[in-house]
Amino acid sequence: MSYQPIKFYQTGTFTVGNRLLEPEDRSVQANMRRTNSLNSGHRACQGCGEALGARYAIDAAMSATDNQLIAVNATGCLEVFSTPYPETSWQIPWIHSLFGNTAAVATGIAAALKIKAIKGGNDRVRVIAQGGDGGTTDIGFGCLSGMFERNDDVLYICYDNEGYMNTGVQRSSATPPAARTATTMAVGEQPGNVFGQGKNLPLIAMAHGIPYVATATVADLHDLEAKVTRAMQIHGARYIHIFVPCPLGWGSASNDTIRLARLAKETGLFPVFEAEHGEVTAVSKIRRPLPVDDYLKLQRRFAHLFGARPRTDVIARIQAQADRNIRKYQLLQEAPQ
Amino acid sequence: MMRKPFAITLDPGSSLANHTGNWRTERPVYLDRLPPCNHACPAGENIQAWLFHAESGNYEAAWRQLVEDNPLPAVMGRVCYHPCETACNRGQLDSAVGINSVERFLGDQAIRNGWKLAPSAPATGKHVLVVGAGPSGLSAAYHLVRLGHRVTIHEAGPYAGGMMRFGIPKYRLPREVLDAEVQRILDLGVELKLNTRVDKILDSMHAGNFDATFLAVGAHIAKRAFIPAGASAKILDAVQVLRSMEGEGKPMLGRRVVVYGGGNTAIDVARTAKRLGASEAIIVYRRTREKMPAHDFEVEEALQEGVMIKWLSTIKQAGESTLTVEKMRLDESGFPQPTGEFETLEADSLVLALGQDVDLSLLEGVAGLAVADGVVQVGANMMTGYAGIFAGGDMVPAERTVTVAVGHGKKAARYIDAWLRGTDYAPLPKHELAGFDKLNPWYYADAPHTVQPVLDMVRRQSTFDEVQGGLDETNALFEARRCLSCGNCFECDNCYGVCPDNAVIKHGPGNRFSINYDYCKGCGLCAAECPCGAIRMDAEEN
Numbered sequence: 092m093s094y095q096p097i098k099f100y101q102t103g104t105f106t107v108g109n110r111l112l113e114p115e116d117r118s119v120q121a122n123m124r125r126t127n128s129l130n131s132g133h134r135a136c137q138g139c140g141e142a143l144g145a146r147y148a149i150d151a152a153m154s155a156t157d158n159q160l161i162a163v164n165a166t167g168c169l170e171v172f173s174t175p176y177p178e179t180s181w182q183i184p185w186i187h188s189l190f191g192n193t194a195a196v197a198t199g200i201a202a203a204l205k206i207k208a209i210k211g212g213n214d215r216v217r218v219i220a221q222g223g224d225g226g227t228t229d230i231g232f233g234c235l236s237g238m239f240e241r242n243d244d245v246l247y248i249c250y251d252n253e254g255y256m257n258t259g260v261q262r263s264s265a266t267p268p269a270a271r272t273a274t275t276m277a278v279g280e281q282p283g284n285v286f287g288q289g290k291n292l293p294l295i296a297m298a299h300g301i302p303y304v305a306t307a308t309v310a311d312l313h314d315l316e317a318k319v320t321r322a323m324q325i326h327g328a329r330y331i332h333i334f335v336p337c338p339l340g341w342g343s344a345s346n347d348t349i350r351l352a353r354l355a356k357e358t359g360l361f362p363v364f365e366a367e368h369g370e371v372t373a374v375s376k377i378r379r380p381l382p383v384d385d386y387l388k389l390q391r392r393f394a395h396l397f398g399a400r401p402r403t404d405v406i407a408r409i410q411a412q413a414d415r416n417i418r419k420y421q422l423l424q425e426a427p428q
Numbered sequence: 429m430m431r432k433p434f435a436i437t438l439d440p441g442s443s444l445a446n447h448t449g450n451w452r453t454e455r456p457v458y459l460d461r462l463p464p465c466n467h468a469c470p471a472g473e474n475i476q477a478w479l480f481h482a483e484s485g486n487y488e489a490a491w492r493q494l495v496e497d498n499p500l501p502a503v504m505g506r507v508c509y510h511p512c513e514t515a516c517n518r519g520q521l522d523s524a525v526g527i528n529s530v531e532r533f534l535g536d537q538a539i540r541n542g543w544k545l546a547p548s549a550p551a552t553g554k555h556v557l558v559v560g561a562g563p564s565g566l567s568a569a570y571h572l573v574r575l576g577h578r579v580t581i582h583e584a585g586p587y588a589g590g591m592m593r594f595g596i597p598k599y600r601l602p603r604e605v606l607d608a609e610v611q612r613i614l615d616l617g618v619e620l621k622l623n624t625r626v627d628k629i630l631d632s633m634h635a636g637n638f639d640a641t642f643l644a645v646g647a648h649i650a651k652r653a654f655i656p657a658g659a660s661a662k663i664l665d666a667v668q669v670l671r672s673m674e675g676e677g678k679p680m681l682g683r684r685v686v687v688y689g690g691g692n693t694a695i696d697v698a699r700t701a702k703r704l705g706a707s708e709a710i711i712v713y714r715r716t717r718e719k720m721p722a723h724d725f726e727v728e729e730a731l732q733e734g735v736m737i738k739w740l741s742t743i744k745q746a747g748e749s750t751l752t753v754e755k756m757r758l759d760e761s762g763f764p765q766p767t768g769e770f771e772t773l774e775a776d777s778l779v780l781a782l783g784q785d786v787d788l789s790l791l792e793g794v795a796g797l798a799v800a801d802g803v804v805q806v807g808a809n810m811m812t813g814y815a816g817i818f819a820g821g822d823m824v825p826a827e828r829t830v831t832v833a834v835g836h837g838k839k840a841a842r843y844i845d846a847w848l849r850g851t852d853y854a855p856l857p858k859h860e861l862a863g864f865d866k867l868n869p870w871y872y873a874d875a876p877h878t879v880q881p882v883l884d885m886v887r888r889q890s891t892f893d894e895v896q897g898g899l900d901e902t903n904a905l906f907e908a909r910r911c912l913s914c915g916n917c918f919e920c921d922n923c924y925g926v927c928p929d930n931a932v933i934k935h936g937p938g939n940r941f942s943i944n945y946d947y948c949k950g951c952g953l954c955a956a957e958c959p960c961g962a963i964r965m966d967a968e969e970n
């Protein structure tokens with residue numbers, strides 16, 4: 092893990108700030124002078140995990156690059172809710188690409204900056220590309236793979252809310268099995284999304300052998316900020332996949348967004364790790380092991396698993412996925428901390 | 429108008445123009461909830477607030493906050509049965525915060541560093557008589573003098589402290605500690621008249637021209653049980669035995685001592701007998717361990733020191749060196765019933781620890797004063813039926829502990845103050861309780877309870893050295909930081925961080941936060957992720 096969790100001091104580094112910690116051990120978000128890259132007045136739903144994750148990540152990147160940053164944004168909620176022309180919530184240099192070419196636009200900007208630097212201009216400006224899971228795992232996948240393969244100097248951040256939320260909650264290749272979406276209805280013998288398909292983009296990114304790949308959630312801010320900071324210290328292609336619950340698309344309470352992200356990690360469904368040059372270098376251990384039911388029950392997209400005749404068979408398959416993650420990434424710690 | 433590209437009609441601008449606050453159906457509000465520890469402390473301490481200072485290592489600020497309510501922290505930190513810890517929310521996580529041990533640490537720090545108190549209000553010219561220098565009287569005197577009144581204590585005994593000196597043994601409360609905390613109260617200008625028994629309260633009030641009185645004479649008359657006894661049987665009462673421990677001649681109890689009773693006093697006498705050299709100290713109690721009024725940890729410590737306890741037994745007869753004991757059994761309703769089985773116990777002395785009654789003789793002839801069940805009745809304002817005479821501690825109906833006595837002293841002082849000023853004292857309405865369900869315990873670091881060092885067994889059995897050791901600075905800090913700060917913002921910045929709408933305004937250290945309702949959409953994340961339950965979601969009107 093790129094940061095050393097501080098366990099004591101009442102809440103340690105579990106909370107955003109902590110008056111008992113040294114200022115350098117507090118998060119960027121605790122700082123009264125954080126950038127607030129994504130400002131108030133945006134039109135994201137109540138409790139939007141994507142809005143939160145984007146501010147967390149971009150503020151951390153601004154802090155890590157001394158504000159020398161340009162962001163490229165794919166079409167999707169993050170772009171639509173933040174920038175209905177002529178208004179914008181972004182307080183950083185920001186450009187909207189198309190839905191599918193964000194990685195390519197970012198590559199172009201990085202190339203232009205390189206030329207500028209050669210011609211004696213500012214050589215410190217860094218580039219981030221960001222988009223939703225649909226824009227990343229589906230339509231933008233070709234451009235992204237090319238960016239990885241060329242090792243372009245871009246950090247690509249995917250905000251994974253497990254579906255095409257902006258257009259009304261359709262399935263993407265990041266939608267989990269059994270989840271109900273507008274295109275995977277909760278009907279028939281195998282209700283909701285099918286098992287066994289979809290793409291694990293962090294693993295695919297690692298397969299490209301790029302310098303840095305990491306996953307994070309909006310439930311562990313210190314970890315997320317440390318990963319963004321680490322990524323900005325590296326040149327070349329980097330990828331961070333951030334898990335961002337969506338109250339609208341998941342049918343969850345707006346105040347459960349962070350809780351759901353925490354549960355995804357604690358159940359083992361979403362492994363939180365980082366990798367360099369294709370090899371896993373650190374994993375976030377589970378602190379309080381929990382069954383997947385605790386996570387699924389809070390979301391109406393899984394409600395069909397818990398009706399009058401609970402689908403224990405389907406829940407067991409989801410649990411088996413979590414158990415496999417736990418084994419594969421060694422998510423359990425030896426002694427409880 | 430600026431020239432715009434094709435199909436563009438508006439100037440670019442910030443989304444701040446878009447007041448998303450009008451989406452809200454619920455609004456977050458910051459509030460202070462009442463921590464369960466505070467709620468349970470009979471002395472009304474603001475525990476969460478003093479722990480907050482201790483957490484950052486500011487022990488003096490912590491102590492000053494503590495003594496706002498209780499002038500005897502070093503004493504409390506040793507003798508209080510800490511109901512606060514029983515109520516502490518952390519108990520539902522791993523184990524309760526060691527509030528009592530941190531309190532003791534602060535009290536000891538204050539003594540070591542000579543921290544002084546200062547009177548806070550200008551002099552009123554009123555003069556209050558306090559009868560009895562036990563914890564209740566001392567607490568009342570302290571609060572009254574800080575409210576600007578002149579206070580004189582009349583104390584029958586040769587020293588201040590009441591049962592803290594003449595009841596609680598030294599091995600639990602070293603006298604230097606008691607003396608230091610009493611002296612600090614006297615240093616505020618409280619006048620203490622020792623060896624001054626009040627025989628007729630109205631006479632004393634008139635003679636001294638007092639404007640009001642606080643009675644706190646305690647309960648000192650030992651209850652007796654009828655036990656047929658031979659002329660040579662040695663029967664003593666517990667209060668008398670413990671009291672004589674403070675004088676020149678230590679009590680002569682012999683080698684085999686039997687104590688009759690099941691309260692903390694019985695335990696204290698038996699442990700004292702052991703330390704005076706008794707080879708056997710046996711407590712005889714008519715019910716079972718579960719039913720014993722003594723606190724379990726004290727029973728445990730006594731057993732560890734070699735005190736023996738005969739459960740389900742009553743004493744039928746006392747002879748010169750033997751006692752006849754009858755076995756009892758509990759009936760369905762839990763009352764002990766005789767069985768007709770007898771046994772003989774060897775005993776050089778029998779000490780009765782059956783509780784104490786209040787000596788009410790000083791109140792004879794006071795009109796309007798009500799007594800029921802042997803204790804003086806008081807109103808919610810601690811005033812007796814006689815206007816201007818207030819009472820508290822063991823002599824009024826309540827649990828008999830030092831902490832309750834201190835709490836009564838504080839409460840009475842506030843009402844006496846109002847009465848003297850001709851105003852009403854209306855206590856602030858209590859905040860809603862910060863129960864465990866209001867917390868988000870995820871955020872707290874896992875941290876087990878710090879164990880206080882315990883004196884080794886040999887020293888415990890033979891000397892009156894203090895049994896429980898204190899915390900040192902590192903583990904006191906550790907223990908303080910285990911506090912969850914229930915119901916009160918401790919500036920963890922979570923609300924400021926987790927708001928997706930950047931609608932929480934941070935005002936900087938010590939100044940807390942507020943909500944920007946222009947942009948708050950009412951998602952409830954700040955409230956859900958506040959670890960300590962300091963934010964509540966309220967329905968918006970219409």
Ligand SMILES: Cc1cc2nc3c(=O)[nH]c(=O)nc-3n(C[C@H](O)[C@H](O)[C@H](O)COP(=O)(O)OP(=O)(O)OC[C@H]3O[C@@H](n4cnc5c(N)ncnc54)[C@H](O)[C@@H]3O)c2cc1C
Nearest residue numbers: 560562563564584590591595626645646821822828829830
């Ligand atoms: C052996 C023993 C151990 C105990 N251990 C604990 C413990 O560990 N923790 C705990 O919380 N509680 C304990 N208690 C109970 C606790 O000591 C009392 O509840 C508490 O001291 C009551 O305080 P008070 O101020 O009402 O009365 P007291 O402490 O009894 O003080 C009353 C004072 O008034 C004086 N007085 C009496 N009559 C007159 C008069 N006419 N004129 C002038 N002065 C007078 C007395 O001399 C005495 O100094 C113990 C009690 C005993 C007996």
Ligand SMILES: Cc1ncc(C[n+]2csc(CCOP(=O)(O)OP(=O)(O)O)c2C)c(N)n1
Nearest residue numbers: 166167168190223224225226254255256257
């Ligand atoms: C080429 C193209 N196809 C379709 C769309 C319509 N479209 C806009 S956003 C979106 C879904 C975005 O999903 P995702 O990338 O997961 O982002 P989210 O809204 O979930 O954050 C779609 C299908 C488009 N803008 N461009």
Ligand code: SF4
Nearest residue numbers: 135136139168337339
């Ligand atoms: S649909 Fe989901 S991702 Fe989009 S704004 Fe609403 S909560 Fe956020």
Ligand code: SF4
Nearest residue numbers: 469504508510512528
């Ligand atoms: S006086 Fe007793 S109840 Fe009050 S804080 Fe101290 S230990 Fe707890």
Ligand code: SF4
Nearest residue numbers: 465516517911912914
């Ligand atoms: S955790 Fe702290 S504030 Fe909460 S009950 Fe315990 S001592 Fe009181």
Ligand code: SF4
Nearest residue numbers: 927948949951952954
């Ligand atoms: S997190 Fe922000 S938007 Fe949500 S209720 Fe709190 S202040 Fe309002």
Ligand SMILES: [Mg+2]
Nearest residue numbers: 223224252254
């Ligand atoms: Mg999506």
